[in-house]
Amino acid sequence: MTLEADILAAFPAEVRIPARLVADAVAASSAETPRMLVVLDDDPTGTQSVADLPVLTRWEVEDFIWAFGQAKPAVYVLTNTRSLDPAEAAARNEEVVRNALAAAGSADASAGSSLRLGFVSRSDSTLRGHYPLEPDVIAATVADVSGEATDGVVLVPAFPDAGRVTIGGVHYMRGTGDDAGKLTPVAETEFAKDASFGFANSDMTKYVEEKSQGRFAAESVIVLDLNIIRASADPQITAEAIADAIEPATNSTPIVADIVTENDLRALSLGLEEAERRGKKLLYRVGPPFVRARIGQEIRTALTGAEAYAGNNPSEAGGLIVVGSHVGVTTRQLKALTEQHGAARIVEIDVEKLLSDAGAAHLDQTVDTVVEALHGGDVIVHTSRLLIKTDDAAASLRIARTVSAAVVAVVNRTLKTFPPRFVIAKGGITSSDVAAHGLEIRHAIVRGPMLPGIVSLWEPVDGPAKGIPYIVFAGNVGDDQSLADVTRKLSSTF
Numbered sequence: 001m002t003l004e005a006d007i008l009a010a011f012p013a014e015v016r017i018p019a020r021l022v023a024d025a026v027a028a029s030s031a032e033t034p035r036m037l038v039v040l041d042d043d044p045t046g047t048q049s050v051a052d053l054p055v056l057t058r059w060e061v062e063d064f065i066w067a068f069g070q071a072k073p074a075v076y077v078l079t080n081t082r083s084l085d086p087a088e089a090a091a092r093n094e095e096v097v098r099n100a101l102a103a104a105g106s107a108d109a110s111a112g113s114s115l116r117l118g119f120v121s122r123s124d125s126t127l128r129g130h131y132p133l134e135p136d137v138i139a140a141t142v143a144d145v146s147g148e149a150t151d152g153v154v155l156v157p158a159f160p161d162a163g164r165v166t167i168g169g170v171h172y173m174r175g176t177g178d179d180a181g182k183l184t185p186v187a188e189t190e191f192a193k194d195a196s197f198g199f200a201n202s203d204m205t206k207y208v209e210e211k212s213q214g215r216f217a218a219e220s221v222i223v224l225d226l227n228i229i230r231a232s233a234d235p236q237i238t239a240e241a242i243a244d245a246i247e248p249a250t251n252s253t254p255i256v257a258d259i260v261t262e263n264d265l266r267a268l269s270l271g272l273e274e275a276e277r278r279g280k281k282l283l284y285r286v287g288p289p290f291v292r293a294r295i296g297q298e299i300r301t302a303l304t305g306a307e308a309y310a311g312n313n314p315s316e317a318g319g320l321i322v323v324g325s326h327v328g329v330t331t332r333q334l335k336a337l338t339e340q341h342g343a344a345r346i347v348e349i350d351v352e353k354l355l356s357d358a359g360a361a362h363l364d365q366t367v368d369t370v371v372e373a374l375h376g377g378d379v380i381v382h383t384s385r386l387l388i389k390t391d392d393a394a395a396s397l398r399i400a401r402t403v404s405a406a407v408v409a410v411v412n413r414t415l416k417t418f419p420p421r422f423v424i425a426k427g428g429i430t431s432s433d434v435a436a437h438g439l440e441i442r443h444a445i446v447r448g449p450m451l452p453g454i455v456s457l458w459e460p461v462d463g464p465a466k467g468i469p470y471i472v473f474a475g476n477v478g479d480d481q482s483l484a485d486v487t488r489k490l491s492s493t494f
Helices: 004-008 019-029 044-049 061-068 086-104 133-146 204-211 235-246 262-277 290-294 328-340 359-374 393-417 428-438 482-490
Strands: 035-041 053-056 074-078 116-122 152-156 164-167 170-174 182-185 222-224 253-257 282-286 320-323 345-349 379-383 423-426 443-451 454-460 470-473
Touching: 004 164, 004 182, 019 262, 019 290, 035 044, 035 086, 035 290, 044 053, 044 074, 044 290, 044 428, 044 443, 044 454, 044 470, 053 061, 061 074, 061 086, 061 443, 074 428, 086 116, 086 133, 116 133, 116 290, 133 282, 152 262, 170 204, 204 253, 222 235, 235 262, 262 282, 262 290, 282 290, 320 328, 320 393, 320 428, 320 482, 328 379, 328 423, 328 482, 345 359, 345 393, 359 379, 359 393, 379 393, 393 428, 423 428, 423 482, 428 470, 443 482, 454 482, 470 482
Parallel strands: 035 074, 035 116, 053 074, 116 282, 152 253, 152 282, 222 253, 320 379, 320 423, 345 379, 423 470
Antiparallel strands: 053 443, 164 170, 170 182, 443 454, 454 470
């Protein structure tokens, strides 16, 4: 570990940039032809940093037409590709991009006027996911449909709200508690050992070389370090410096950006806006807060319990908290919740039983137990904490899918029998599958975060879960108390 203050001492201080400055620049570029960012979110937790934007869990042309009709600067599409193998992920990315472009060109898309689309490949702030596959597929599909080549792919994994920062081209995790103020290179954390998406390098240029298997050499990556991101107290001079640095990009050149604060993200956004104004065609591979800064959205304060239920009458049933993630912070959060919420019923899905011949019977029993318990209060459903995995990445994904399918079945069958007061899903793949299949959400609106900068509230606008607050809670964010804090806001018995 190293001290953040020591590393930052070599760079300029941050420059305050109002969100409105970015929003005005975006509005000016959209004056003639409206522009919308289509965010292909490889799990649903990318929405945790934004507010009042549409979300799709299906991506037919008509779904995009609905989303574009909301007249917002961005739409999130829940692709859930982090749970898919590479071939499936590639096919899904291509389908989403083709349908989005078809809808944007439709006379029905936006009151008769076509849209200009930008594409964002939203992935993990701890570098897990299908990279460079996903931006490669997006770029190839855009080129095939429109003939437009991509000049650069901008990598911004930073998520300051959750303690992920990039300094000097190196991606770090901030410490918490006794380790506050210290930084650990992300390749030295548990996330780098991921069974499906592990990696060896924290230096983003070397990460790009590693993941592209040498197609992009480390020295070919453009690095926008803090000397460029904080080039001047004048945001316009900084924007021009960033655009100048991007100028050599061609043929999907990787571009890595240092980010430590929201102001850095806004400075970067102004520079990207300037680069695109000059004609550069860019794609984005990013962590959660990038889109908020890129569209010039203010940071939404955390929603209260009353705001979470605004416009809807909360059910008298208990709430359903579903925990699928196995990362260490999730296990600690689950422990804190179960210790503090004495009124909640705890139901475990035994993964070993689930994978055995008794799996169907175990699932039936679990559903019956959950439904009965919801009549008396909140229910915490979690998978057994022993993580069953193999050395084979594809086999690990198959196990994860089996477990996720069981979680989805519990939620869906419970919803159809006795709808809960609220639903919290903890874990990326878990929350994606619960949204799309467990709650059958097709269209939703992200209302905002339940905790500052993290954990988003979706309001389903259709399907059997309409009116039930749905909380998307990433596996790798928050401190040990965060799950209990969110539950306490929504519960009537905690």
